[in-house]
Amino acid sequence: MKELSKKFFGACGEILLISFAILVVATAVHAESYQTLYPCLIDLSEWTGEEPTGMNMNMSGMVMINSTRTYSKGNKKLTAMIIKANQAVGMGDMQGSGMHMESPEVNINIKTINGFQVQTVYDKEENSGAVTVFLTSKQTGGAFFTLSYAGISESEALGLAKKFDWKKIKSKAQSLR
Numbered sequence: 001m002k003e004l005s006k007k008f009f010g011a012c013g014e015i016l017l018i019s020f021a022i023l024v025v026a027t028a029v030h031a032e033s034y035q036t037l038y039p040c041l042i043d044l045s046e047w048t049g050e051e052p053t054g055m056n057m058n059m060s061g062m063v064m065i066n067s068t069r070t071y072s073k074g075n076k077k078l079t080a081m082i083i084k085a086n087q088a089v090g091m092g093d094m095q096g097s098g099m100h101m102e103s104p105e106v107n108i109n110i111k112t113i114n115g116f117q118v119q120t121v122y123d124k125e126e127n128s129g130a131v132t133v134f135l136t137s138k139q140t141g142g143a144f145f146t147l148s149y150a151g152i153s154e155s156e157a158l159g160l161a162k163k164f165d166w167k168k169i170k171s172k173a174q175s176l177r
Contacts, residue, residue, distance in 0.1 A: 033176050037067035037082045040145075040169045044160060047071040047078065062086065065176050076151035078160065084143040084173040107154060116166055122154035129154060131161040135170040143173035 034054030041052045054067040064085040071078040099110040107122040113133075122129035128150040135143040147161040 034065050034067045036176060037065070037172055040082060040164065040172055041067060041069035041080050042164060044071055044163060047073045077149065079148045080164065081146045082169055082173060084176050114166065120154060120158060127151060129157060131157055133161065133166050135166065135173055143170065145169050
């Protein structure tokens with residue numbers, strides 16, 4: 001009996017050890033997925049960039065990966081964010097391009113830039129807004145890059161957003177599972 005329990009524990013122990021190793025590796029791979037996007041969050045000349053942060057979320061079958069980096073230059077602020085999700089996200093499949101809406105408070109534009117659908121929103125009173133680049137469609141899992149900003153003009157924000165390599169971000173986002 002003693003020999004049988006030793007064999008059983010040994011076999012179970014090996015299975016538990018292997019299972020634990022697989023779990024650790026799977027967790028490490030999963031934990032690294034948001035870090036895969038960090039190289040896309042570039043340094044911007046004359047701006048101070050914080051260390052990137054990120055997260056992986058899995059909730060009821062919805063998987064989301066998010067990497068973020070904040071920048072400052074005096075009282076000016078930027079936040080660059082890449083989001084990849086297996087569900088449809090945002091307005092990535094907007095029909096067409098060329099929409100423009102302006103009011104005394106806000107400018108909103110949807111246009112195609114370098115082959116990507118881009119939405120810009122600018123709050124005139126706050127001198128802030130966001131540039132959102134839709135990288136993939138809901139058929140391939142939604143992914144987008146957003147540069148939110150405060151203290152700079154709409155055109156300056158768009159110029160800064162263009163410094164990020166949208167094709168590289170798209171490729172990295174598509175490689176994530």
